[in-house]
Amino acid sequence: MADTEQDEAAPTAVSVTINGQVVEARPDELLIAAAERHGTYIPRFCYHPRMRPVGMCRMCIVEVDTGRGPSLQPACMLPVAEGMVVDTESDVTKKAQDGVLEFLLINHPLDCPVCDKGGECPLQDQTLAFGPGESRFIEEKRHFEKPIPLSPLVYMDRERCILCDRCTRFSREVAGDPLISFIDRGNETQVNTFPDDPFASYFSGNTVQICPVGALTAVPYRFKARPWDLDQVESTCTTCAVGCRVAVQSSSNRLVRSLGVDVDPVNHGWLCDKGRFDFEANTGEDRLVAPLIDGAEASWDAALTTAADALQNATVAVLGGARLTNEDAYAWSKLARTVIGTDDVDCQLGDGLPAECVLGLPRATIDEACAADVVVLLTGDIKEELPVLYLRLREAVVDRGLHIVELSAADTGMTRYATTTVRYRPGEAAAAVPEVAGLLTGSVVCVLGRPSLAEPAESITAAAAALLEVAPDARFLSGLRRGNVHGALDMGLAPGLLPGRVSLEAGRVWFAAWGELPETTGRDARGILEAAAAGELQTLVLLGADPLADFPDRELARRALDGAGTVVAVDTHRTASVARAGVVLPAAAYAEKAGTTTNLEGRISRLNQKVTAPGTARPDWMIAVELAYRMGGDLGLESLEEIWAEIERLAPSHAGITRARLHSREGLDGIVVGREPTAPSHPATMAQTEAPEIVAAAEQGETEFTTVVEDTSESAEGEATAPASVAEAAEEVPMDEARPEPHAEAAATEAVVGTEPEADLDASAGGTATAPEPLRWTAGSALPAPTAADSYSLRLVVTRSLYDAGTLVQRSPSLAPLASPRPLQVNPTDLDRLGVASGDEVRVIGSRATLTMPAVADPGVPRGVARLVWNQPDDPAADLLDVSAPVTDVRVETV
Amino acid sequence: MAKAMRPPIVMARFGVDDGHTLEGYLRTGGYEGLRKAIDMGPEAVHAEVEASGLTGRSGGAGFPAARKWSLLAPGKPSYVVVNGDESEPGFAKDRPLMERDPHQLIEGSLICAFATGSAQVFLYVRGEMALAQERLAQALTDAYAAGYAGTNIMGTGVDIDVVLHWGAGAYIVGEETALIESLEGHRGMPRLKPPFFPAVKGVYMQPTIVNNVETLSNLPWIVLNGGAEFAAMGVNRSLGMRMFTLSGHVNRPGNFEVELASMTFRDLFTAPEYGAGIRDGNQLKAFLVGASFPWLFEEHLDIKLDIDEVQQAGSMLGSGIVVMDDTTCAVRAAWNLVRFFAHESCGKCTPCREGLSWLEKIMHRIETGTGREDDLDLLLDVGDNITPGLAWPPKQTTICPLGPSGVAPIISSVQRFRDEYLLHVKEGGCPRGRH
Amino acid sequence: MGRLSPQNVELARQIIGRYPRPRSALIPLLHVAQEQDGWVTDEAMDHIAELLGLTAAEVLGTCSFYEMFRREPVGKYLVNICNGISCMLLGSEALIEHAEETLGVKAGATTDDGLITLQAVECIAACDGAPCLAVNYRYVNDVSHVGFDELVAELRAGSRESEFPPHGTTTRVRQHVEPAAWSGKGADGLPKVWIL
Numbered sequence A: 001m002a003d004t005e006q007d008e009a010a011p012t013a014v015s016v017t018i019n020g021q022v023v024e025a026r027p028d029e030l031l032i033a034a035a036e037r038h039g040t041y042i043p044r045f046c047y048h049p050r051m052r053p054v055g056m057c058r059m060c061i062v063e064v065d066t067g068r069g070p071s072l073q074p075a076c077m078l079p080v081a082e083g084m085v086v087d088t089e090s091d092v093t094k095k096a097q098d099g100v101l102e103f104l105l106i107n108h109p110l111d112c113p114v115c116d117k118g119g120e121c122p123l124q125d126q127t128l129a130f131g132p133g134e135s136r137f138i139e140e141k142r143h144f145e146k147p148i149p150l151s152p153l154v155y156m157d158r159e160r161c162i163l164c165d166r167c168t169r170f171s172r173e174v175a176g177d178p179l180i181s182f183i184d185r186g187n188e189t190q191v192n193t194f195p196d197d198p199f200a201s202y203f204s205g206n207t208v209q210i211c212p213v214g215a216l217t218a219v220p221y222r223f224k225a226r227p228w229d230l231d232q233v234e235s236t237c238t239t240c241a242v243g244c245r246v247a248v249q250s251s252s253n254r255l256v257r258s259l260g261v262d263v264d265p266v267n268h269g270w271l272c273d274k275g276r277f278d279f280e281a282n283t284g285e286d287r288l289v290a291p292l293i294d295g296a297e298a299s300w301d302a303a304l305t306t307a308a309d310a311l312q313n314a315t316v317a318v319l320g321g322a323r324l325t326n327e328d329a330y331a332w333s334k335l336a337r338t339v340i341g342t343d344d345v346d347c348q349l350g351d352g353l354p355a356e357c358v359l360g361l362p363r364a365t366i367d368e369a370c371a372a373d374v375v376v377l378l379t380g381d382i383k384e385e386l387p388v389l390y391l392r393l394r395e396a397v398v399d400r401g402l403h404i405v406e407l408s409a410a411d412t413g414m415t416r417y418a419t420t421t422v423r424y425r426p427g428e429a430a431a432a433v434p435e436v437a438g439l440l441t442g443s444v445v446c447v448l449g450r451p452s453l454a455e456p457a458e459s460i461t462a463a464a465a466a467l468l469e470v471a472p473d474a475r476f477l478s479g480l481r482r483g484n485v486h487g488a489l490d491m492g493l494a495p496g497l498l499p500g501r502v503s504l505e506a507g508r509v510w511f512a513a514w515g516e517l518p519e520t521t522g523r524d525a526r527g528i529l530e531a532a533a534a535g536e537l538q539t540l541v542l543l544g545a546d547p548l549a550d551f552p553d554r555e556l557a558r559r560a561l562d563g564a565g566t567v568v569a570v571d572t573h574r575t576a577s578v579a580r581a582g583v584v585l586p587a588a589a590y591a592e593k594a595g596t597t598t599n600l601e602g603r604i605s606r607l608n609q610k611v612t613a614p615g616t617a618r619p620d621w622m623i624a625v626e627l628a629y630r631m632g633g634d635l636g637l638e639s640l641e642e643i644w645a646e647i648e649r650l651a652p653s654h655a656g657i658t659r660a661r662l663h664s665r666e667g668l669d670g671i672v673v674g675r676e677p678t679a680p681s682h683p684a685t686m687a688q689t690e691a692p693e694i695v696a697a698a699e700q701g702e703t704e705f706t707t708v709v710e711d712t713s714e715s716a717e718g719e720a721t722a723p724a725s726v727a728e729a730a731e732e733v734p735m736d737e738a739r740p741e742p743h744a745e746a747a748a749t750e751a752v753v754g755t756e757p758e759a760d761l762d763a764s765a766g767g768t769a770t771a772p773e774p775l776r777w778t779a780g781s782a783l784p785a786p787t788a789a790d791s792y793s794l795r796l797v798v799t800r801s802l803y804d805a806g807t808l809v810q811r812s813p814s815l816a817p818l819a820s821p822r823p824l825q826v827n828p829t830d831l832d833r834l835g836v837a838s839g840d841e842v843r844v845i846g847s848r849a850t851l852t853m854p855a856v857a858d859p860g861v862p863r864g865v866a867r868l869v870w871n872q873p874d875d876p877a878a879d880l881l882d883v884s885a886p887v888t889d890v891r892v893e894t895v
Numbered sequence B: 001m002a003k004a005m006r007p008p009i010v011m012a013r014f015g016v017d018d019g020h021t022l023e024g025y026l027r028t029g030g031y032e033g034l035r036k037a038i039d040m041g042p043e044a045v046h047a048e049v050e051a052s053g054l055t056g057r058s059g060g061a062g063f064p065a066a067r068k069w070s071l072l073a074p075g076k077p078s079y080v081v082v083n084g085d086e087s088e089p090g091f092a093k094d095r096p097l098m099e100r101d102p103h104q105l106i107e108g109s110l111i112c113a114f115a116t117g118s119a120q121v122f123l124y125v126r127g128e129m130a131l132a133q134e135r136l137a138q139a140l141t142d143a144y145a146a147g148y149a150g151t152n153i154m155g156t157g158v159d160i161d162v163v164l165h166w167g168a169g170a171y172i173v174g175e176e177t178a179l180i181e182s183l184e185g186h187r188g189m190p191r192l193k194p195p196f197f198p199a200v201k202g203v204y205m206q207p208t209i210v211n212n213v214e215t216l217s218n219l220p221w222i223v224l225n226g227g228a229e230f231a232a233m234g235v236n237r238s239l240g241m242r243m244f245t246l247s248g249h250v251n252r253p254g255n256f257e258v259e260l261a262s263m264t265f266r267d268l269f270t271a272p273e274y275g276a277g278i279r280d281g282n283q284l285k286a287f288l289v290g291a292s293f294p295w296l297f298e299e300h301l302d303i304k305l306d307i308d309e310v311q312q313a314g315s316m317l318g319s320g321i322v323v324m325d326d327t328t329c330a331v332r333a334a335w336n337l338v339r340f341f342a343h344e345s346c347g348k349c350t351p352c353r354e355g356l357s358w359l360e361k362i363m364h365r366i367e368t369g370t371g372r373e374d375d376l377d378l379l380l381d382v383g384d385n386i387t388p389g390l391a392w393p394p395k396q397t398t399i400c401p402l403g404p405s406g407v408a409p410i411i412s413s414v415q416r417f418r419d420e421y422l423l424h425v426k427e428g429g430c431p432r433g434r435h
Numbered sequence C: 001m002g003r004l005s006p007q008n009v010e011l012a013r014q015i016i017g018r019y020p021r022p023r024s025a026l027i028p029l030l031h032v033a034q035e036q037d038g039w040v041t042d043e044a045m046d047h048i049a050e051l052l053g054l055t056a057a058e059v060l061g062t063c064s065f066y067e068m069f070r071r072e073p074v075g076k077y078l079v080n081i082c083n084g085i086s087c088m089l090l091g092s093e094a095l096i097e098h099a100e101e102t103l104g105v106k107a108g109a110t111t112d113d114g115l116i117t118l119q120a121v122e123c124i125a126a127c128d129g130a131p132c133l134a135v136n137y138r139y140v141n142d143v144s145h146v147g148f149d150e151l152v153a154e155l156r157a158g159s160r161e162s163e164f165p166p167h168g169t170t171t172r173v174r175q176h177v178e179p180a181a182w183s184g185k186g187a188d189g190l191p192k193v194w195i196l
């Protein structure tokens, strides 16, 4: 990645003369980037700051004199050198660039008026600004069959293609899925796939975004809008926990497109296709637009009253919240603990890790992981679950030789990039750690998540403890996947937890301002569902939770929903679980509300509203406030500003993260909170627990903005910027004030907020002058050893895939077809031993069910193991999985 | 008149029927140069080659071989790549060298690898040269079996592998960085120099020597006879002997190995032991010294086959000399050449990919009757956008020199034969009718 | 047809073993595939991709760059008449027209009996033998119109089969190296790369 690295320590600067002005450039910086930083924009098509330069389009050639007289050089391939004299405006430069432009146009169709890119097309812009008028080319243009599908999501118009190698380079270099290539030669060159082998990459949408012309188009956007009709805001993708920055675009109050925004610490401008296209779900099937009581539409008043009645003086549990904003989650956390009076809250659905493990281990950022000496993966398949984290780590492997040590039960998308992969028996992760102990030298970051639903969280926490034993200085990057699960945890949506990463016990005095808090620690998702199933819960609140799809014990989830007195669902879509709710309160979805979200690093970034919610759907926090009123309480929260102010005041980990900071230039990349909240609480080191130290800002200060953004941001919450700045075209325009020039930002980021919480407290804010002890993680009790399976059994591994039967995919028409039933995956030797041919149907006998399904040979699955993918349209895993035992063994037989 | 003919160096075995076999090769002094080189040690070999003044024989700029070797970045694995992709129109010299004296090439490349400390040689042979491949495959098999290649060469403890690699039809792959791309299994698209100078970042991004078949074929002789002996032939930069393919309208086309700077083009075209005169006693119209380079004419007949003299005349001493007599249509000849380069453009950079095929279309139009008068200016202006200033040596807006190569015939022919172009426009096609 | 035969897979392994990085064997393997089937099938490209750890698109990208690789069947004999400058000066254009008449097909097409595919090609490096042609990449120099017709008659009669093996076979002799003689040092010290 050429010039994106900003090596602060680099010894000297070089001075270069650009159009008569002497400017300072970083050594090795490419001329095109140095010139741009100093306000001279050199036109380009093939150059992209996040990919290796190829110098192919020749648009950026300028006259350069390095002492031997001026010559034409491509600015995108030329590192600056001391004394270099550059003329980007000389007659020779102009003639050459005009010539290139003319060459690009001779075979380019003149269909701008009907082209999706028209109005935001660098080629069109260049032509209008500088290009030749009348065409001197009177021959026939090159012909290709008009748009052909490269994949279900991306179409290619080869007549428009200018062969810049951006999409093909992206697929090869960045995504690692070289499924498109230049084909044929010379003037006949085209970009295409191998016949019948589509460009099935999770990252294909990025190629559309970086295509400098209208050759690549995305199915969800084709013909949907014209650039000049577009409004946009900058926001954060909440599809998964990576939290990529996006520009959300709408036309006539309807979302039409998402574009990746280039922020250095997170997504580098990239998005996965799910995050890019699942905005379709907002207007997709089953969207809730009005409250329902017993399935019938009702007024808000009636629905809220009914819900409030069900919550009043009842045994209540609140499940979910990982899809809410921080503000929503805070309001609900407060509502549950105070007005409702329950600690039976859990934003995870038995598919994550204990809160104290996620919040209480020393944390790492994505950048730290990428810069580490070793990254240990003990988590789900990040290519499937956290796609852009996969891109970042892959880049670190490919570009700088990061060592990845993977501990997993079967192959993942990352396996091929791992230096070492250790296969462990499902349920016995900790046993694998000593095997890699010798590799854990230097800085170690562990990505810790839930590798398999068929393996208990305890197996993973035990492995984390074992890891700290051998690498005491290891830091952890959470591998939990749900959009704002980290924010929800930070806001206390877990049993025994309060906002700001403190336990209910430790925070009891501090949070006295909230009012009375529950006496004892509540139940987690499993406990809640068991209670519901046992008829012990009068009311179960589902906060955007769909236990019927997500809870690993589907049988229990069913019984729970049947056994709960009243189910109150606050959700955006009618899911299977919502269908069983007595009261349904429609919530505003992504891009329909503002707020903040927190990613897996603990990075808080802003969410902005772009469209209005359909019908009468409203933000979850408002629903919480309304319910409180109706229950005779008062959350004291009237606006997002007020909520954030209270979070900043009360949540110890968030002290100092003021709204002003989040809305400053610094906030555009998001602010990492509590990276260093606790000392590792492993037995060996738990003695010295340090006071919380908030280094978020210091962290930020090290990261400069890239000089090129794929987009500009909104200047104020919800306020749209001119459509001229969208997409690729945005790369060609200067950043607006919201993303100031990089040198301007140094000062802004200097404001290190190392403030201790109490410094900001007025006496009335908390109940005490001393902030509570932050949450610490202690290695849990030893997990029960799985019983040895008999030699005919296969131990289940249940993993996830990007496209699943979840709401976002299934309600997005473009994505839904990409999720398909998955067979049982078994090692070829085991399949042979069973006498089954790959693809044949087998009978799978588990303690819970016996099912018939196809089995395929997969060498990536070790012997003795069988893999299923969770939550697919035809979901056998859910029926087979037995979470009452530490591991699930199944027998596979021929039918 | 030309000096007396010198005994050939690289073509010495062309008269030996079994010169291509190991037996025939050994009988005629084969592999003695390699043995001597190993005895001398790498530095001494390098010094000898330096003293010889041997320059690259690919038929381009003629870079001194020894200087290229010393550019090799040290301390990394390095490779030797033999450029046997000969595809430039008019060039047909490397092919017979590979067919008729494969061991000489193998020995030469082993000497090069030994001198530069490389452990592996890639012999990249143009895909269309079936016989050359067969002869080299057999020669390598025999050389390995007899201990002249591979592990412990001739018992000296030197290990150098040689692998025969074959192309698949793409002129551009003759360009050294494209050759490297191709050797790595990619599309043969050139890399930009800088930064990708083969000696710094070549095959697998490691330091790499790319030398032409003929260049390397000279090495056994130079090692055996000494660099001074070689440098005693020729003058200045034009030292030693060099092969030229003479073709077109001469009575006696063929490959000739001549002492550089020892004879004029007139000698070459007319001397009975060389071209033996222009066919049918016709007049010369123009001659090519390389399809990529500006054309030369009558007034250049008395310059010598000397790198510097040809350069002063505004062209470059290539290895394929094509004679056109006065019955030739200049437009058609230029069109043929432009068509070649347009067809062979790799497509990587815009000016060459789009510009050359545009030029080809215009040329085609003029030759076949739908040209316009302002097409001449258009030709030159489009050409100018590929090679600004239409100068020699060419500047380029392209990555590699192929783009400008495609413009060279246009510049030469339009400048010299403008009237002929105009006649085409006026008469609605080639006045000489169909060809 | 299609995927490489077991013998060819064995051959492919040998070829791959001669290169410090496997992808270098791509073009040689495409030749092996073309020799097997007379052209390069999609199945063969898929198979080669498997053998080299590439995607089929990468294999196709390389394959399609080079003219010798045919992605649809051609005649048993590919007759390439050189139309480079030296041959053009000595009548190649007329020779091509003559060939089209004799064979009854235009350049680029295959005779109805599937025997001969005629092509006009760029310089084949036999300029001193102009006008020249190559049958399955084996050269014939100084071709007259009569000579061309005789050649076609012989190809039809099958009397020159030993000289011109069927299309796809460019080399009947392969480099053979006893494993002990191969030093393999070319791979020493090469850094690992992820993007080939």
Ligand SMILES: Cc1cc2nc3c(=O)[nH]c(=O)nc-3n(C[C@H](O)[C@H](O)[C@H](O)COP(=O)(O)O)c2cc1C
Binding pocket: B055, B056, B057, B058, B059, B060, B062, B063, B083, B084, B085, B086, B087, B088, B171, B172, B173, B174, B175, B176, B177, B210, B211, B212, B213, B215, B216, B400, B401, B402
């Ligand atoms: C378009 C183009 C085609 C070339 N074709 C050949 C070729 O067919 N054979 C060759 O030896 N060199 C060819 N060259 C030159 C090579 O790039 C390289 O300079 C040469 O192999 C170096 O060998 P030498 O120094 O021994 O001459 C070509 C260069 C260009 C720009």
Ligand code: SF4
Binding pocket: B172, B189, B190, B344, B345, B346, B347, B348, B349, B350, B352, B353, B398, B399, B400, B401, B402, B403, B404
């Ligand atoms: S000049 Fe032509 S042949 Fe050379 S790199 Fe550019 S497109 Fe390819």
Ligand code: FES
Binding pocket: A043, A044, A045, A046, A047, A054, A055, A056, A057, A058, A059, A060, A061, A074, A075, A076, A077
């Ligand atoms: S941007 Fe530099 S060559 Fe394309």
